[in-house]
Amino acid sequence: xxxxxxxxxxxxxxxxxxxxxxxxxxxxxxxxxxxxxxxxxxxxxxxxxxxxxxxxxxxxxxxxxxxxxxxxxxxxxxxxxxxxxxxxxxxxxxxxxxxxxxxxxxxxxxxxxxxxxxxxxxxxxxxxxxxxxxxxxxxxxxxxxxxxxxxxxxxxxxxxxxxxxxxxxxxxxxxxxxxxxxxxxxxxxxxxxxxxxxxxxxxxxxxxxxxxxxxxxxxxxxxxxxxxxxxxxxxxxxxxxxxxxxxxxxxxxxxxxxxxxxxxxxxxxxxxxxxxxxxxxxxxxxxxxxxxxxxxxxxxxxxxxxxxxxxxxxxxxxxxxxxxxxxxxxxxxxxxx
Numbered sequence: 001x002x003x004x005x006x007x008x009x010x011x012x013x014x015x016x017x018x019x020x021x022x023x024x025x026x027x028x029x030x031x032x033x034x035x036x037x038x039x040x041x042x043x044x045x046x047x048x049x050x051x052x053x054x055x056x057x058x059x060x061x062x063x064x065x066x067x068x069x070x071x072x073x074x075x076x077x078x079x080x081x082x083x084x085x086x087x088x089x090x091x092x093x094x095x096x097x098x099x100x101x102x103x104x105x106x107x108x109x110x111x112x113x114x115x116x117x118x119x120x121x122x123x124x125x126x127x128x129x130x131x132x133x134x135x136x137x138x139x140x141x142x143x144x145x146x147x148x149x150x151x152x153x154x155x156x157x158x159x160x161x162x163x164x165x166x167x168x169x170x171x172x173x174x175x176x177x178x179x180x181x182x183x184x185x186x187x188x189x190x191x192x193x194x195x196x197x198x199x200x201x202x203x204x205x206x207x208x209x210x211x212x213x214x215x216x217x218x219x220x221x222x223x224x225x226x227x228x229x230x231x232x233x234x235x236x237x238x239x240x241x242x243x244x245x246x247x248x249x250x251x252x253x254x255x256x257x258x259x260x261x262x263x264x265x266x267x268x269x270x271x272x273x274x275x276x277x278x279x280x281x282x283x284x285x286x287x288x289x290x291x292x293x294x295x296x297x298x299x300x301x302x303x304x305x306x307x308x309x310x311x312x313x314x315x316x317x318x319x320x321x322x323x324x325x326x327x328x329x330x331x332x333x334x335x336x337x
Contacts (some may be wrong), residue, residue, distance in 0.1 A: 002038060009079045012072075015165050016053075035052060035198075041192050041301075042137075046055055049327050055180045078200070080114060090146060103265075109156060111151050125173060129166065129169065129170075132165050132166050133166065134163045135162055136159055136162045136163065136166075139155050139158055139159045139161065139162070142155055143155045143156065143159070148222060153225060168187065172304055173300065174288070174303060175234070175298065175305070176275050176304055176307065178306075179308070179311060180307075181308045184231075184314055185264070185313070186227070186228040186311055187227075187228040187230075188226055188227070189226070189227070189228070189229065190224055190225075190226060190230070191225055191226070191227045191228075191229045191232055192222075192223075192224045193220070193223045193224055193225070193259075193264060193266060194219045194221070194223070194239075195259070196229060196232055196233060196266075197217065197232055197236065197255055197257065197266070199229075200233050200236040200237045200240055201215060201240060202235075203237065204240060204241065206254075207244070208223060211244075211249045211250070211251075212249050212250040212255070213244060213247060213249070213250065213252070213253065214255045215251055215252070215254070215255065216252060216253070216255070217254075217255050218254070218255070218256045218257070219255070219256070219257045220257050220258045220259060223259040223264055224257060224259070224264060224265040225259075225263075225332035225334070226328060226332075226334075227312045227314075227332060228312065229301065231307065231308045231311075231312070232312070233304075234304070234305075234308060235304070235305040235307075235308040235309050235316075235330075236266065236268075236330070238301035238302060238304060238305045239268055239301075239302065239305050239316075239328045239330075240253070240268060241301060241328060242301060242302060243268055243270040243272070243328070244270070245324065246270060246272040246273065247270040247271060247272040247325075248272065251271050251272060252270070252271050253268065253269070253270055254270075255267065255268050255269075256269075256336075261334070262333065263314075263331045263332060263333045263334060263336060264329065264331070264332045264334075265329065265331050265332075266329075266330040267328070267329050267330075268326045268327070268328045268330075269321060269326070270322075270326055271323075271325040271329045272325050272326060273325075274320040274321070274323070274324055274325055274326050275318060275319075275320055275326050277320075278297040280318060280319070280320075283302060283318050284303055284305075284306040284318075285299075285303060286299065286300055286303040287299040287303075288299060288303075302318075307332055309332070312332060313332065313333050313335075314331055314332040314333065315330075315331050315333075316328065316329065316330045316331075317329050
């Protein structure tokens with residue numbers, strides 16, 4: 001019997017046998033002339049020992065079955081029912097074990113998804129970096145053989161734009177990584193929406209002038225919220241950049257702001273072609289580029305904006321205007337939602 005290898009079982013069984021023998025000997029010593037009197041207590045002790053042994057072996061077998069089922073469950077088998085153990089401590093153990101296995105399976109599934117997601121993200125990052133780097137290498141090769149001064153200036157200008165694009169991409173990816181890892185620090189200060197909007201528009205002044213685009217501001221005075229102005233300027237700037245890229249020459253960008261007792265709101269509207277309905281559910285996904293993508297976007301600006309806004313107790317959503325064009329709505333709530 002392999003249960004005898006278990007020290008606890010073997011010890012308890014040995015102790016039971018010793019007590020039974022001592023009990024019989026004590027009965028014989030007390031009634032030396034009536035040995036038949038020792039038969040009844042001896043038989044009772046033997047029945048008790050055998051019953052204990054049978055029940056203990058049965059419990060050990062159930063524990064073995066429980067361990068085997070847990071092992072199969074951990075190795076991927078799904079059609080197992082641990083609820084067959086209905087008695088006392090075994091039922092509690094089976095219930096707790098089922099909870100533990102379920103959590104382990106959830107964690108394993110989550111880790112597998114994270115592994116696939118990381119692999120896909122690395123492939124996307126590699127692709128996004130390879131494209132401008134390849135173009136930059138080609139420009140440098142052409143620059144070495146260019147004899148015309150005007151051509152060299154144009155190639156240097158294009159190389160500079162590619163270098164800026166690579167720098168922005170790397171910085172944006174680092175910011176996303178910091179937010180994902182929970183190491184990004186967001187300050188909690190009073191942010192004036194008017195100042196925020198004007199500072200976010202400032203880098204786009206020259207490109208908008210070249211394309212004949214204009215902005216119309218309808219900003220509520222003294223509207224603001226608690227947040228980090230630097231990170232919020234990054235989020236708002238990415239949305240403005242997206243709107244300007246989808247607005248044609250001579251287009252108009254309209255920005256509203258308002259504040260109430262629940263939240264502060266910033267609305268950015270453009271008069272471009274709008275967002276394709278199929279793109280709306282995926283617009284804020286990382287590396288997603290819609291059917292009507294323009295410019296040099298790589299699909300991380302809007303994703304970064306949503307991460308920044310969400311990290312500061314806010315929400316951002318996109319929709320199409322009835323008059324045509326896209327609308328982005330940012331809300332910063334005054335309490336946790």
